[in-house]
Amino acid sequence: MKMPEPDKAVIERRTQIISSLMKFVPNGSIISEKKELSVYESDGLTAYQQVPMIVVLPETVEQISQVLSYCYKNNVKIVPRGAGTSLSGGALPLADGITLGLGKFNKILEIDYDNRCARVQPGVTNLAISEAVKGHGFYYAPDPSSQIACTIGGNVAENSGGVHCLKYGLTTNNILGLQMVLADGEIISLGGKHMDSEGYDLLGLMTGSEGLLGIITEVTVRILSKPTSANALMIGFDSSKQAGKCVANIIADGIIPAGMEMMDGPAIEAAEAFVKVGYPLNVGALLLVELDGPFEEVNFLIDRVKEIANSQGAVSLRVSRNDEEREQFWAGRKAAFPAIGRLTPDYYCVDGTIPRSKLPEVLDRMSELSKIYGLKVANVFHAGDGNLHPLIMYDANNPGELERAENFGSDILKLCVEVGGVLTGEHGVGVEKRDLMSVMFSEMDLNQQQRVKCAFDPHQILNPGKVFPTLHRCAELGRVHIHRGKVPFPDIPRF
Amino acid sequence: MTEVLKPSDSSQLEDIVKWAIADEIPLEIAGLATKRGLGRPILGKHGNKGNLVIGHTVDLSSLKGVSLYEPDELVLTAGAGTPVSDIEELLESEGQQLAFEPIHMAKLYGHEGGTLGGLIACNLTGSRRIKAGSARDHVLGIKGVSGRGEYIKSGGRVVKNVTGYDLSKLMTASYGTLAALTEITVKVLPAPESMTTLLIFGLDEKTAQRALSSAINSSHEVSGAAHLPVRPAARLSLSDIRNEDSSVTAMRIEGFRPSVVARCESLKKLLNNFGVIEEVDKENSVVFWRDVCDVNPYNEMKEPLWRLSITPSMAPTIVEKINKVIAGCAFYDWGGGLVWYKLDEYLNDAGATIIRDVINTNGGGHATLVRADDNIRSQTDVFHPQTLALAKLTSRVKNSFDPQRILNPGRMYMEV
Numbered sequence: 066m067k068m069p070e071p072d073k074a075v076i077e078r079r080t081q082i083i084s085s086l087m088k089f090v091p092n093g094s095i096i097s098e099k100k101e102l103s104v105y106e107s108d109g110l111t112a113y114q115q116v117p118m119i120v121v122l123p124e125t126v127e128q129i130s131q132v133l134s135y136c137y138k139n140n141v142k143i144v145p146r147g148a149g150t151s152l153s154g155g156a157l158p159l160a161d162g163i164t165l166g167l168g169k170f171n172k173i174l175e176i177d178y179d180n181r182c183a184r185v186q187p188g189v190t191n192l193a194i195s196e197a198v199k200g201h202g203f204y205y206a207p208d209p210s211s212q213i214a215c216t217i218g219g220n221v222a223e224n225s226g227g228v229h230c231l232k233y234g235l236t237t238n239n240i241l242g243l244q245m246v247l248a249d250g251e252i253i254s255l256g257g258k259h260m261d262s263e264g265y266d267l268l269g270l271m272t273g274s275e276g277l278l279g280i281i282t283e284v285t286v287r288i289l290s291k292p293t294s295a296n297a298l299m300i301g302f303d304s305s306k307q308a309g310k311c312v313a314n315i316i317a318d319g320i321i322p323a324g325m326e327m328m329d330g331p332a333i334e335a336a337e338a339f340v341k342v343g344y345p346l347n348v349g350a351l352l353l354v355e356l357d358g359p360f361e362e363v364n365f366l367i368d369r370v371k372e373i374a375n376s377q378g379a380v381s382l383r384v385s386r387n388d389e390e391r392e393q394f395w396a397g398r399k400a401a402f403p404a405i406g407r408l409t410p411d412y413y414c415v416d417g418t419i420p421r422s423k424l425p426e427v428l429d430r431m432s433e434l435s436k437i438y439g440l441k442v443a444n445v446f447h448a449g450d451g452n453l454h455p456l457i458m459y460d461a462n463n464p465g466e467l468e469r470a471e472n473f474g475s476d477i478l479k480l481c482v483e484v485g486g487v488l489t490g491e492h493g494v495g496v497e498k499r500d501l502m503s504v505m506f507s508e509m510d511l512n513q514q515q516r517v518k519c520a521f522d523p524h525q526i527l528n529p530g531k532v533f534p535t536l537h538r539c540a541e542l543g544r545v546h547i548h549r550g551k552v553p554f555p556d557i558p559r560f
Numbered sequence: 561m562t563e564v565l566k567p568s569d570s571s572q573l574e575d576i577v578k579w580a581i582a583d584e585i586p587l588e589i590a591g592l593a594t595k596r597g598l599g600r601p602i603l604g605k606h607g608n609k610g611n612l613v614i615g616h617t618v619d620l621s622s623l624k625g626v627s628l629y630e631p632d633e634l635v636l637t638a639g640a641g642t643p644v645s646d647i648e649e650l651l652e653s654e655g656q657q658l659a660f661e662p663i664h665m666a667k668l669y670g671h672e673g674g675t676l677g678g679l680i681a682c683n684l685t686g687s688r689r690i691k692a693g694s695a696r697d698h699v700l701g702i703k704g705v706s707g708r709g710e711y712i713k714s715g716g717r718v719v720k721n722v723t724g725y726d727l728s729k730l731m732t733a734s735y736g737t738l739a740a741l742t743e744i745t746v747k748v749l750p751a752p753e754s755m756t757t758l759l760i761f762g763l764d765e766k767t768a769q770r771a772l773s774s775a776i777n778s779s780h781e782v783s784g785a786a787h788l789p790v791r792p793a794a795r796l797s798l799s800d801i802r803n804e805d806s807s808v809t810a811m812r813i814e815g816f817r818p819s820v821v822a823r824c825e826s827l828k829k830l831l832n833n834f835g836v837i838e839e840v841d842k843e844n845s846v847v848f849w850r851d852v853c854d855v856n857p858y859n860e861m862k863e864p865l866w867r868l869s870i871t872p873s874m875a876p877t878i879v880e881k882i883n884k885v886i887a888g889c890a891f892y893d894w895g896g897g898l899v900w901y902k903l904d905e906y907l908n909d910a911g912a913t914i915i916r917d918v919i920n921t922n923g924g925g926h927a928t929l930v931r932a933d934d935n936i937r938s939q940t941d942v943f944h945p946q947t948l949a950l951a952k953l954t955s956r957v958k959n960s961f962d963p964q965r966i967l968n969p970g971r972m973y974m975e976v
């Protein structure tokens with residue numbers, strides 16, 4: 066993984082850039098001391114570090130606009146940053162760039178229950194939205210495991226998902242409007258409180274754009290009324306294959322659970338050792354199925370799921386008796402990452418999606434790869450939508466092991482694509498999967514994506530070095546190639 | 561001379577676009593051409609500068625057929641030219657349906673049917689929007705030929721996918737102005753086992769809006785929330801409703817039977833104060849919501865028709881303010897978030913200025929002139945005008961796909 070060569074001329078102008086920025090933002094909003102800067106040197110993908118040239122923490126949209134307009138004119142790069150929990154290096158700083166932190170944008174501006182939405186600033190955490198509306202029986206549906214820390218701006222930039230996305234959709238399905246600042250400082254609004262944004266779906270395009278297209282300065286999210294009840298089943302199987310079959314049968318039966326998660330043997334063991342919630346240790350795979358809705362529906366579906374599980378040869382099955390027990394079921398799953406973290410000095414979280422039916426094949430081949438690389442792997446899996454999170458265990462202190470872990474991860478992702486899946490389900494491309502993009506896309510596909518980037522950011526000052534394996538100049542991409550063909554198309558039917 | 565070119569595969573389509581680029585000939589992209597009346601007219605008399613532009617029509621109806629359908633995986637891939645009805649039939653045979661509720665809009669223009677490509681390119685979503693989302697929410701992957709003559713793909717066949725920009729969403733709702741779509745992968749869902757509609761007769765528009773809002777705000781997962789004043793209600797297919805000679809407010813509840821029964825009971829209690837509540841069974845519910853989704857009350861007429869996407873709670877106010885100036889008639893879906901507004905009179909701009917001013921000053925949103933004769937549609941903005949900054953960005957996005965303005969030029973905006 067190589068980042069673009071830092072521009073020495075820009076780094077030399079650092080002092081001058083700082084004094085220019087001071088004109089736009091209040092005192093104390095610029096961080097330039099080495100020690101303080103190092104706080105920002107990486108995001109959730111800690112294997113990569115880079116101290117930023119400068120950190121700016123603006124307080125108003127106008128300030129952001131002025132900072133961008135200055136950077137645009139003076140060719141200074143910008144890396145937007147929310148809480149810095151990205152697992153793909155999306156917020157990794159640049160040596161010749163400004164890290165633009167949105168932490169001060171932490172206000173909920175409006176809650177509109179009549180129209181089931183809330184207008185929030187981008188630095189508000191995901192959980193804070195649900196907390197703010199829970200008194201009225203509402204919540205914000207997408208629930209990434211990092212929800213205590215991660216910001217809604219980051220969620221939009223990554224199109225984050227969570228356990229409940231199977232039924233309630235990802236970030237992209239749960240936002241109605243955005244305000245954003247374009248690379249040249251122009252402020253625009255997309256959508257609003259109405260349900261379909263007008264014109265091209267730029268709202269959809271912005272979601273998951275990883276900070277490359279603009280700075281998100283306000284988000285209108287959809288809030289939902291909380292289901293009246295929820296209940297969960299914890300089902301053990303001898304093999305992941307059986308558990309996978311059970312998942313398929315539940316869905317084939319017309320049931321869309323609120324969440325459906327799977328863990329394999331190593332993950333179960335690690336989680337149980339960590340949180341001790343009573344996970345069965347003699348099983349090959351554990352399935353957690355949550356059903357929510359009216360009491361009558363939940364009861365009815367619990368029985369149906371039980372039946373399906375038993376017919377698939379479940380070796381253990383428990384239904385939560387109350388909310389507390391339901392939360393216990395989840396506690397192990399939610400703590401899976403730190404639980405693995407206790408077993409190994411370092412772990413590397415992979416994030417690919419596959420068509421669900423390919424699960425047994427992918428798991429088999431993954432254990433073969435595990436032998437070849439000599440690294441252990443535990444699997445947690447958003448089973449309902451085919452999103453895999455293999456956790457590769459390694460020790461960065463052993464020379465070459467990080468590289469081996471990364472290569473193992475790449476092989477898993479290539480395998481995901483090979484069976485009809487994709488490179489990343491929810492963590493983003495960032496720097497981590499950047500060089501794998503051509504496994505999934507042709508050069509033409511990637512060029513078109515970069516042209517869209519150019520439409521938003523012609524000087525490519527926003528988060529360069531992320532997502533795209535090769536950076537092309539916009540002028541070069543914009544050229545039209547004319548193929549003067551033989552005109553009349555004898556083969557094409559005409560009417 | 562205008563010709564209709566009918567490519568039989570994507571490589572022929574690519575050839576056509578490349579040739580059109582070389583000869584600077586605009587192309588009208590059509591499936592079954594049932595929705596030609598939606599958008600600005602592009603071929604024929606009204607070119608960019610009022611000049612005469614003659615282009616060709618590309619008929620994509622040969623690019624049809626379902627190439628992948630895996631009910632267990634909730635996914636379907638089909639050629640863009642596949643008739644929507646074929647897809648619906650296939651899904652029904654497996655007890656499934658599209659994950660969004662489509663609008664069959666052709667009838668508004670005096671046609672029948674329509675293709676998947678047309679449905680997706682116009683992002684046409686009916687009543688279930690409030691619970692299930694729009695067409696754009698369930699497009700997993702798209703392949704197509706851009707205005708550069710390049711065969712490109714985006715997305716894939718899985719729901720959870722953040723690999724690269726979501727160009728699938730961008731191409732959805734782009735009315736064929738970015739790429740001629742060849743293949744689309746959508747999410748499908750199990751069809752609900754049971755369905756009931758609750759009706760309240762005789763509410764005025766503001767009260768109806770409140771009733772719908774409390775229903776949607778409850779935890780009872782209402783999957784349709786509509787209000788039809790007397791006049792549109794009188795044009796519904798169900799004679800029992802027609803004969804009431806009254807406005808009707810309707811809420812749909814779907815799902816597993818025990819759940820539907822329980823939710824209906826709870827909703828009835830909740831809405832008790834709004835009046836007598838009647839229940840409609842599944843068979844009749846299907847007919848009712850088909851009418852509402854497909855705008856059937858305003859079929860078989862010619863008067864200009866608007867589609868307003870607005871802040872739901874503002875709907876009655878917006879309609880009231882428009883009605884003060886224009887003679888027209890509204891009906892409400894999406895709990896007020898969607899208003900179909902039909903003019904009773906002919907105005908030069910079909911009321912565009914008034915309607916848009918009222919929306920802009922009452923919570924925002926947008927208005928699309930979905931039906932009006934060619935003349936009006938070539939002189940009035942069919943789509944809500946954008947702010948200058950957004951219009952410039954839109955134009956640059958168009959440039960990135962179609963710099964020569966080959967595909968459906970002017971269909972959305974004059975410059976796009």
Ligand SMILES: Cc1cc2nc3c(=O)[nH]c(=O)nc-3n(C[C@H](O)[C@H](O)[C@H](O)COP(=O)(O)OP(=O)(O)OC[C@H]3O[C@@H](n4cnc5c(N)ncnc54)[C@H](O)[C@@H]3O)c2cc1C
Pocket residue numbers: 108109144145146147148149150151152154155156167187208209210211214215216217218219220221222223224225226227228275276277279280281282402491492528
């Ligand atoms: C323990 C752990 C568990 C996690 N679990 C999940 C999970 O279950 N599901 C999931 O989807 N993800 C998960 N993540 C990943 C991460 O939390 C999400 O990607 C999250 O959305 C990032 O938000 P953030 O505020 O930390 O953004 P950052 O990490 O600061 O930034 C992420 C990207 O967004 C850009 N960005 C941030 N703010 C803005 C803005 N205002 N405007 C424009 N661009 C912006 C950045 O440039 C960067 O590219 C997890 C991470 C950790 C550490």
